[in-house]
Amino acid sequence: MAEENRIQAEAVSYTYEEAETPALSQVSLAVKPGEFVAVLGHNGSGKSTLAKLLNALYVPTEGRVLVCGMDTRDDDRLWDIRRAAGMIFQNPDNQIVATLVREDVAFGLENLGVPHDEMVERIDRALEAVHMTAYAATAPHMLSGGQKQRVAIAGILAMTPLCLIADEATAMLDPSGRREVLDTVHRLNREEGISVVWITHFMEEAATADRVVVVSDGQTVLSGTPREVFTEVEKMREIHLDVPHMADLAKRLRDAGMPLREGILSVDEMTEEVCRLLCPSN
Amino acid sequence: MLKNITLGQYYPVDSWVHRLDPRVKILLTIALIVAVFLVRSMVGYAILLTFIFLASCLANVPFRLMIKGLKPLRFILILTFLLNLFFQSGGGEQEILVHWWIITITRAGLRQAVFFSARLALLVICTSLMTLTTSPIQLSDGIELLLSPLKIIHFPAHELAMMMSIALRFIPTLLEEADKIMKAQMARGADFESGNLIKRAKAMVPLLVPLFVSAFRRAGDLAMAMEARCYHGGEGRTRLRVLKLTRHDLFAVIAVALLIGVIILERAAMPDGWPL
Structure with a gap:
C-alpha cells in the first residue's frame, strides 16, 4: 500500500472574521511523501492563508485538512501536527526568537520537552544540514537574510518534520539569498525526503518544483507539472501571472504559424526545436 | 555602527567571576547590599571596597569601569552629601566646624555626609560588579x-524571562530599523538635530510612529512563528542552557560569608555609630 499523503486538504474554505467573501474557497491539495509542490499566486490570492491552514495556525471554516492523517481541527494533536508540518515565514527577522543561532534552533525542541543531551545532538545535526555550523554562536542580527532563513529552516529541521511549508520564504531576500535558501530546501527534499510546500510569487522558483498549483482569488486555477502549467500561457495571462520567456515566445511563434512542439520552457529547448524545424535533415 | 552594540553594562571577557552561576551572583549581590547596610564605620567601607577591588581583579574587569558606573549618579551623590552636611539633626552639644551666615556645619554633619554618600556609592559599585560580569541573557535565566x-502562587516567572529574552533579541533589530527610518525621514527633509528640546521631541514623532507600527507587526509575526514551533508556555519545557552549581560557586559563597562575618565584627567593635 502506498504511504499516506503528508498533507491532504479536502475542499477547504476559509473566511476571515469580519470578511464577507472567503479568502479561500473549495481548495484541494495533496502532497505525497518526498514531493516538492509549489503554490504560485499573486498577493491576495489566498496562498498565505492556505499555508496557515496546513499546520493548524488556522482551522478551515469548511472542508478539512489532514496532516499525516491527523485532522487539524483536533486540538489534542495540535503539537504533533505542527511538529510534522514545520513552517518558515516571509520575514527572516520576525521568526527568530533567541539571541544566539544555536539557541534559536533549540527553541522548538525546548517547547517539545526534548532532553538536554538529545537536544544538543539534534541542533548540531540541523545546523550541519543547512551549512550553518560555523555560525552556531553568532547573534542573529549579524547574519544575512539568506542565513537567517537557513537558521529558521534548521529550527524546523531539528524537530524532524515530515513536511516543510515555506510561506514566501524568499520574498524579502536578495537574489543570492533566494538561491541559497531554495537550494537548501531542494537538497533537504532530495536527501531527507521531506515533502515541501513552497509558496511563492516567483515563477522561476515554482519552475523548479515537481508540481505547481496556481491559485487566484482563493481558488485553484491550474495544477500540474511546471511544464504543463507554464505552457498555458493564455490562462496564466488572464490571472496576471508571468510565464517563462521561452514559453511566451513559443506561444507567439505558434500563433504566427510555426509548428513548434508543446512544452518548451528553456532557451536550450527552444534552440533545439527551432534548429529541428529549420534544418529537418539533422 | 549598530552591528556590534553590547547591551547593558556587560564586559565580555572570560574570567572566574564571569563563569559563576548567575543565580549565585544575584544572591551574593543581594548579600553584599545587606553588608553595605550593616557597616557602621568608614573602616567597614574600606574593607568592603577592598573586597570588591579584589573581585574586580578576579573578574578581569578594570576597576575604573566600576567607578565610571557612578557617573550617572553624581548629582544624587552630591545632593546626598550636601543635604546631610547642612541638615544634620542631632541633639545636644555639637562641635561646630564652620559657622557663616545661616550655614552651620558640625563635625557630626560632616561625618554623616561622608558616610551616607559612601554608602550610596558602594551600593552602586556592588551591583555593577554583577552587571559587568553577567550577560543580560544569563541574568534573565538566573x-x-x-x-x-513563586510559580506556585501563579507568578509568571517563565513568561517574564521569555519577554526579557525576546526584548534582548529585538533591541538590535529595532535599533537598525530606527536608523533606517531616521535616514528615510531625513532624506525627505526631516530635521532631528536643530531647535530646542520641545522642537526636537516633536521631530521624533515621524520616527516613533512608524517604529511602533512595525514593532507591533513584528510582534504579531513572531507570535505566529512561535506558535508554529509549538510554543505553549513554560509547561513541560526543557532548556538548552542548563545552570549547574560548581565548587567555584561554593568558594564565592564562602568568600562573601567571610566578608559579612568581618563586617559584623566591625559593627560590634563600633557600637556607638559613625566615627570618621
Missing part, C-alpha cells in the same frame, strides 16, 4: 530560576 518557586 532571575527565572530564582523566581520559579
Whole structure:
C-alpha cells in the first residue's frame, strides 16, 4: 500500500472574521511523501492563508485538512501536527526568537520537552544540514537574510518534520539569498525526503518544483507539472501571472504559424526545436 | 555602527567571576547590599571596597569601569552629601566646624555626609560588579530560576524571562530599523538635530510612529512563528542552557560569608555609630 499523503486538504474554505467573501474557497491539495509542490499566486490570492491552514495556525471554516492523517481541527494533536508540518515565514527577522543561532534552533525542541543531551545532538545535526555550523554562536542580527532563513529552516529541521511549508520564504531576500535558501530546501527534499510546500510569487522558483498549483482569488486555477502549467500561457495571462520567456515566445511563434512542439520552457529547448524545424535533415 | 552594540553594562571577557552561576551572583549581590547596610564605620567601607577591588581583579574587569558606573549618579551623590552636611539633626552639644551666615556645619554633619554618600556609592559599585560580569541573557535565566518557586502562587516567572529574552533579541533589530527610518525621514527633509528640546521631541514623532507600527507587526509575526514551533508556555519545557552549581560557586559563597562575618565584627567593635 502506498504511504499516506503528508498533507491532504479536502475542499477547504476559509473566511476571515469580519470578511464577507472567503479568502479561500473549495481548495484541494495533496502532497505525497518526498514531493516538492509549489503554490504560485499573486498577493491576495489566498496562498498565505492556505499555508496557515496546513499546520493548524488556522482551522478551515469548511472542508478539512489532514496532516499525516491527523485532522487539524483536533486540538489534542495540535503539537504533533505542527511538529510534522514545520513552517518558515516571509520575514527572516520576525521568526527568530533567541539571541544566539544555536539557541534559536533549540527553541522548538525546548517547547517539545526534548532532553538536554538529545537536544544538543539534534541542533548540531540541523545546523550541519543547512551549512550553518560555523555560525552556531553568532547573534542573529549579524547574519544575512539568506542565513537567517537557513537558521529558521534548521529550527524546523531539528524537530524532524515530515513536511516543510515555506510561506514566501524568499520574498524579502536578495537574489543570492533566494538561491541559497531554495537550494537548501531542494537538497533537504532530495536527501531527507521531506515533502515541501513552497509558496511563492516567483515563477522561476515554482519552475523548479515537481508540481505547481496556481491559485487566484482563493481558488485553484491550474495544477500540474511546471511544464504543463507554464505552457498555458493564455490562462496564466488572464490571472496576471508571468510565464517563462521561452514559453511566451513559443506561444507567439505558434500563433504566427510555426509548428513548434508543446512544452518548451528553456532557451536550450527552444534552440533545439527551432534548429529541428529549420534544418529537418539533422 | 549598530552591528556590534553590547547591551547593558556587560564586559565580555572570560574570567572566574564571569563563569559563576548567575543565580549565585544575584544572591551574593543581594548579600553584599545587606553588608553595605550593616557597616557602621568608614573602616567597614574600606574593607568592603577592598573586597570588591579584589573581585574586580578576579573578574578581569578594570576597576575604573566600576567607578565610571557612578557617573550617572553624581548629582544624587552630591545632593546626598550636601543635604546631610547642612541638615544634620542631632541633639545636644555639637562641635561646630564652620559657622557663616545661616550655614552651620558640625563635625557630626560632616561625618554623616561622608558616610551616607559612601554608602550610596558602594551600593552602586556592588551591583555593577554583577552587571559587568553577567550577560543580560544569563541574568534573565538566573532571575527565572530564582523566581520559579513563586510559580506556585501563579507568578509568571517563565513568561517574564521569555519577554526579557525576546526584548534582548529585538533591541538590535529595532535599533537598525530606527536608523533606517531616521535616514528615510531625513532624506525627505526631516530635521532631528536643530531647535530646542520641545522642537526636537516633536521631530521624533515621524520616527516613533512608524517604529511602533512595525514593532507591533513584528510582534504579531513572531507570535505566529512561535506558535508554529509549538510554543505553549513554560509547561513541560526543557532548556538548552542548563545552570549547574560548581565548587567555584561554593568558594564565592564562602568568600562573601567571610566578608559579612568581618563586617559584623566591625559593627560590634563600633557600637556607638559613625566615627570618621
